[in-house]
Amino acid sequence: QVQLVESGGGLVQPGGSLRLSCAASGIIHSIRTMGWYRQAPGKQRELVATITPGGSTNYADSVKGRFTISTNNAKDTVYLQMNKLTPEDTAVYYCHLKRVYDYWGQGTQVTVSS
Numbered sequence: 001q002v003q004l005v006e007s008g009g010g011l012v013q014p015g016g017s018l019r020l021s022c023a024a025s026g027i028i029h030s031i032r033t034m035g036w037y038r039q040a041p042g043k044q045r046e047l048v049a050t051i052t053p054g055g056s057t058n059y060a061d062s063v064k065g066r067f068t069i070s071t072n073n074a075k076d077t078v079y080l081q082m083n084k085l086t087p088e089d090t091a092v093y094y095c096h097l098k099r100v101y102d103y104w105g106q107g108t109q110v111t112v113s114s
Contacts, residue, residue, distance in 0.1 A: 002026045002103040004095045009108030012085055016112070020080040022095030022105055032098040034071065034078040038091035038110075045094065049080060062088070085112045 008020040020036065035050030035058075049069040050058045057069055068081040078095065090112050095105035 002028060002097055002099070004097060004103055004105035006093070006095045006105040006108040009093060009110045011111045011113065013114050014086055014112055016085050017081070017083045018085065018110060020082070020093055020095075020108060020110075022078045024076045024078075024095075024097055027099075028076055028097070030099050031075070033096075034075075034098075035069065035096050036078070036080045036093055037096055038089075038093045039107075040091040043091075048093070050096075051078065082110070085110075087112045 003025045004022055006020060006022045008018060010018060012018050031053055033050045033052050036048040037045050038048050039045040048060055048063055049067055051069045051071060053075055066084045070079045071077060091110060092107040093110050094107045097103040
């Protein structure tokens with residue numbers, strides 16, 4: 001099994017920055033992608049960014065140029081650097097890992113408000 005533990009959420013003012021981290025443990029070989037999704041109140045969960053073991057990235061249009069996804073050298077931790085945050089970025093952010101099956105973290109709240 002795979003366990004994903006997120007950290008780094010919180011309250012930030014518009015224009016500010018946050019860095020989310022997600023540590024994976026357990027059976028973490030044969031990873032296809034790691035990434036982040038988010039779900040705002042009353043909305044469906046949506047993709048934010050993904051990264052492959054080879055380093056290929058994919059971003060939602062709404063975060064391009066503001067968010068950066070990366071991993072550590074061991075490829076067992078994924079990060080999401082979020083800059084120039086707006087209230088529209090307020091959501092619960094979920095870490096995601098795809099092998100044969102999908103694995104999800106418990107979610108971390110990000111609130112952008114003055």
